[in-house]
Each structure stands twice: as structure tokens, then as C-alpha cells.
Amino acid sequence: MALEPDDLLAIGEVSHRTGVAVSALHFYEQLGLIASTRTAGNQRRYRRHMLRRISLIVVAKRLGIPLSDVQEVFTSLPLDHSPSLRDWRRVAKLWHAELEQRRTQLDSLQRELTGCIGCGCVSLKACRLLNPEDALGEDGPGPRRI
């Protein structure tokens, strides 16, 4: 079957392995998130390390991280060859804060829902729930006080 030079994957193969649609892969390539070489007949061939990149994109998306952020982080990764340990370390560092923030927000939300419910206060008017703005730790658009 595969008369391919070695470990180069066709786009359909990549799609099956990652669960990402072919059209999405085209799209990610347009954005520069992934890259491929071409056969003589202009078909894309992917190196195996792209699978990892794509999986990261998928998970990031699931966590509500926009592709533009992924793109930013990926600029420090080489497109042409498998990233080195040093490369990944850099990515890890860049995302650590972001991921920690997500985790904190997850915790807030869960504490809001379960923690406080378990804390015994009968009325939700008690507790610190009266001022959700500081309880939930806004950070994005952020509430401005005037």
C-alpha cells in the first residue's frame, strides 16, 4: 500500500488519526498552524510530528483557547522537522500561565456550584455569593468600577 518515502502521511490518514476533518486541516494550513510537503502531483504529505501539533490544536480548542493563541505559541516550533525538547519546553512555558488560569476558573466555577452549596449556608444571599464579580475573578473584559 504505502509506497511513500517512509513516514509521510496523506491528508486522509491524518484526518482519520486525529479526528480532524480534511477541510479543517486545509484551514489550519492556511493559518500556518501546520505544514505539509507536496508530492509531484501536488498532494499533501504530512510528517508524523504534525499529528502531535494537531492534537494540541484540538485540545486547546476544546478548552476555549482561540486558534490565534495557538498560532502565537506555535511560532516557536519548527514546521519542517520534529521539534526538539527545547522547543517543547518553550511551548510548555508559554502555555503554563494560560492553562493555570483555565484551571483556576474551573475551580471557581466548581466551588461556586458545589463548594458553596456544600458549605451549609442555607440562603445564597449569605456567603460571598452576593458579589459574584470578585468571587469569580473576572480577568478578560473585566468589570470596571467608576
Place this chain on the structure above:
Amino acid sequence: MALEPDDLLAIGEVSHRTGVAVSALHFYEQLGLIASTRTAGNQRRYRRHMLRRISLIVVAKRLGIPLSDVQEVFTSLPLDHSPSLRDWRRVAKLWHAELEQRRTQLDSLQRELTGCIGCGCVSLKACRLLNPEDALGEDGPGPRRI
């Protein structure tokens, strides 16, 4: 300043406190995510417990949970009066699984990035990183093997 009946907030006030734009509040109302009473002059007035609802919407969004999911969960909450302990408990239950899933994915991503980097394997070809599809635990579109 506030000659308001009591604890009713104007939309601008709500916008400031939650950091959510007025236009977005209109939009959320259209979707039925939030509700307001009107003054004689047709202006919206919000009860204080809406702030909590709105904050939940904000955090959920941040975590990549679509508004349709929020909507679904909110159907069990009363729009006209402050939700009871029982109401919140129901919401908490509904979201628990979802939030746990998010947490798991966060963990996967972080392990992928930092855990394995710290594990001492020099080449990323070693380790289980060779097959990112099972390492990252796909669950949505999911990779199908043929």
C-alpha cells in the same frame, strides 16, 4: 441617585458590574439566558441574582462551553426569582461531568507539555508521545482506526 424600588439594577449598572457589554446582555436576553422586568418607560431592570447568572455565563464561555449548553442547564433555574439551594444543586450536578471532562483535558494537555518533558526521555519519539491520539484521549470527533 437610585430612586429604584429597591434592588433593581439598570442595564448599564449590570454591564459595569459584570464586564459584559450592554449589547451582549440584550443578546443573552433574546436567548432566554437572562431576564428583566421593565419600567413604565420600557427600560430593563435586573434583579441582583441575575448578576450571578451572568457571571456563570462568562466563566462558562471562557471555558469553551457554548451558550446552548448554558441555556440547557439554566432551564432548571427560575428567571423571576432568586434560585433556591435545590435549584443550584441541580445545576451543579448537571455541570459536574462537563467540568470534570474539561479538567481531565487540561491535565492531559499539561502532562503532554510539562509532565513528559520532565520525565527524562531525551527524544520525544520515545515515551508514549508517538501515538498522541491515545495520549490525549480524544473523545469528541474521535480518531477511528481502520
Place this chain on the structure above:
DNA sequence: CCTTGACCTCAAGTTCACCTGAGGTATTAG
């Protein structure tokens, strides 16, 4: 009373993250 800023509705526009379809080329099993 009058002005200013906050508010209203409704329609249309925007951004993101893709998907769909048309029309054509590549690759490979038989």
C-alpha cells in the same frame, strides 16, 4: 423646560472556525 446621557428596537455587519460544492487531477487496485 431643556439638554445630556442612558436607554430602546430592529436590521445588518463582523469574526471565528470551519463546511460545502463545483470542477478538475492523482493514485492505485484490478
Place this chain on the structure above:
DNA sequence: CTAATACCTCAGGTGAACTTGAGGTCAAGG
């Protein structure tokens, strides 16, 4: 060689989540 897939490009469409703008109303200070 041929037929069945798989792949290509490019244009336009889709759905979610809003934002913007036009054209007007409401509320409160001076």
C-alpha cells in the same frame, strides 16, 4: 488501461456570538 477513490483549488455558505448603526425614547440635573 480503467475505474474507483482520494486529493486538489477556489468561491461561497454556515452557525455562533456578538457588535454597530440608525432612528428614536426616557430620566435627571440645572
